[in-house]
Amino acid sequence: MCFGRCARCVGYKLLILALLCIVANILLYFPNGETRFASEHHLGKYVECLHGILGGGFLVLIPAAVFIGLHNGDCCGCFGHGGCGKSCVMLSSVLAAFVGILGSGYCIIISALGLSQGPYCFTHLQRNWIYPFTDSSGGYLFEYNKWSECQEPQNIVQWNVTLFSILLVLGGIEFILCFVQIINGILGGLCGLCSHEETYVC
Numbered sequence: 001m002c003f004g005r006c007a008r009c010v011g012y013k014l015l016i017l018a019l020l021c022i023v024a025n026i027l028l029y030f031p032n033g034e035t036r037f038a039s040e041h042h043l044g045k046y047v048e049c050l051h052g053i054l055g056g057g058f059l060v061l062i063p064a065a066v067f068i069g070l071h072n073g074d075c076c077g078c079f080g081h082g083g084c085g086k087s088c089v090m091l092s093s094v095l096a097a098f099v100g101i102l103g104s105g106y107c108i109i110i111s112a113l114g115l116s117q118g119p120y121c122f123t124h125l126q127r128n129w130i131y132p133f134t135d136s137s138g139g140y141l142f143e144y145n146k147w148s149e150c151q152e153p154q155n156i157v158q159w160n161v162t163l164f165s166i167l168l169v170l171g172g173i174e175f176i177l178c179f180v181q182i183i184n185g186i187l188g189g190l191c192g193l194c195s196h197e198e199t200y201v202c
Helices: 003-028 051-072 082-117 144-149 156-191
Strands: 121-123 150-152
Touching: 003 051, 003 082, 003 156, 051 082, 051 156, 082 156, 144 150, 150 156
Parallel strands: none
Antiparallel strands: 121 150
16 A cells, blocks of 8 residues: 555545535625625624634645645655655654644534524514524424524525535544544554555654
8 A cells, every 4th residue: 555645645635625615614604695694794603713714624725735745755865765754754744634633623613513503693583683593502403493583694594504514524524534644644654655665764
């Protein structure tokens, strides 16, 4: 097995996932494609946490770029052995994977909190902008008959539930991939960049 090839594969997957997280988070800012709710500050507090743009997005793009560029990181080796330099590069990728763990973890936590609290909307009962489902602790997700309590933005419950769920799943996949790369980086650092090459230990 080639550890470097595996890292690059993880990197390309993280790149796609990070871009999807950024798009999903941007859509959260514009319910039904309307901009007025953002300009009027009628968005939920967890929508504005940038968990998809910053956490699952840019903080995951960093390790993605590192993993994809691993094949260029030959270094100069140590004690005359080029393979040792490659092993050190693989070990350094573990640090980048930890950055991805932090970013994806942030995305997961905020997405879960956003789903639990529910949307910020204008209700016909209170005639005000509130969080009508806060006390349900996420139970509203299965009480579809209550979703109509939110009058504005239209279909905000479906909008939030769909996008927060997507971000939760994407963040979870990113977390798993970064964890896989931590193991891959450690094994690659100890065994050499590719198992079919001669192994050098620093």
